[in-house]
Amino acid sequence: MTNHDSMGIDPQDAGKALHMMQELIFDILLATDGRTTDLLETILNEKTLVTVLRQEQAGGKASGRPVESPGVAYYVRESLLSGKKSGFIVSHNIALVHSKHVPPALFEKIASRQEGIGKAISSMGLQSFRKVEETGRRNGDEAVDLLGQPVSLRFPELRERVPFKKYVIYFGHAPGIEMLEYFNPGVIRHRLKQMLNRTMEG
Numbered sequence: 001m002t003n004h005d006s007m008g009i010d011p012q013d014a015g016k017a018l019h020m021m022q023e024l025i026f027d028i029l030l031a032t033d034g035r036t037t038d039l040l041e042t043i044l045n046e047k048t049l050v051t052v053l054r055q056e057q058a059g060g061k062a063s064g065r066p067v068e069s070p071g072v073a074y075y076v077r078e079s080l081l082s083g084k085k086s087g088f089i090v091s092h093n094i095a096l097v098h099s100k101h102v103p104p105a106l107f108e109k110i111a112s113r114q115e116g117i118g119k120a121i122s123s124m125g126l127q128s129f130r131k132v133e134e135t136g137r138r139n140g141d142e143a144v145d146l147l148g149q150p151v152s153l154r155f156p157e158l159r160e161r162v163p164f165k166k167y168v169i170y171f172g173h174a175p176g177i178e179m180l181e182y183f184n185p186g187v188i189r190h191r192l193k194q195m196l197n198r199t200m201e202g
Contacts, residue, residue: 022188026163029183030135035118036165036181037081040090043187045194046083048090050116053078053154058096058147073099078145080154081116090187092153094145096178103171117177121169128176131168137161138182146180153182160185 029039041048055077075097082089095117099107109120121128140158143151146166153162162182169177184190 018189018192022185025188026183026185030163030165031132035122036091037116037118040081040183040187043191044083044086044088044090045191046085048081048116049084050119051080051082053080055111075099075110076145076147077110077117078151079116086190088184088187088190089154089156090184092143092151092155092182092184094151094180096146098174098176098178101172101174101176106171117169117179126171128169128171131170132165133168134166135164137163143182146178151182155182155184155186157186 025043029036032039037048055075058074058076077095077097079093079095080089081091081093097107097110102110103124103126106120106124106126109115109124110117115123139161140153140155143153143162143164145151155162162185164180164182166178166180168175169179
């Protein structure tokens with residue numbers, strides 16, 4: 001059976017190379033102001049599926065967001081993005097949707113919970129732009145949502161700091177959707193494991 005020694009690869013060097021690869025890929029993921037779903041699907045090598053964990057109205061003092069006027073509301077949406085075939089969870093996402101500043105047709109799609117926000121915007125051909133406000137890494141027990149409330153991330157066997165990105169999607173001059181995405185730090189290892197398995201099987 002082939003091992004690291006017979007291939008002339010020092011296990012310590014291999015570990016360092018994997019760490020550097022992870023850092024590079026996540027740096028790119030956190031820096032982009034485009035659709036992160038496309039990058040995640042490329043890394044995972046499969047299409048993804050959105051699972052909505054909760055979607056509810058927020059507003060007023062309890063949420064820290066003022067109610068602008070009757071009929072105007074904020075909606076909090078918490079969801080997971082996972083591989084359609086593997087079921088591997090690649091990101092845990094929280095969105096704060098400003099109903100007043102989101103196109104009505106898009107808001108209806110979001111309310112139906114049938115697809116991701118980024119894919120819905122793209123499929124409808126809506127004009128929008130994104131502004132990245134914060135990126136970094138947090139311990140799993142430090143994860144919070146957009147309202148500062150603790151979040152229990154759905155990443156199994158979490159042993160590393162979690163990369164995250166916070167950004168705003170604009171459809172006009174006012175923020176339409178605030179997004180906070182936590183990325184599974186194990187996604188690179190997952191993809192490499194798949195590749196190694198295919199190599200051994202082939």
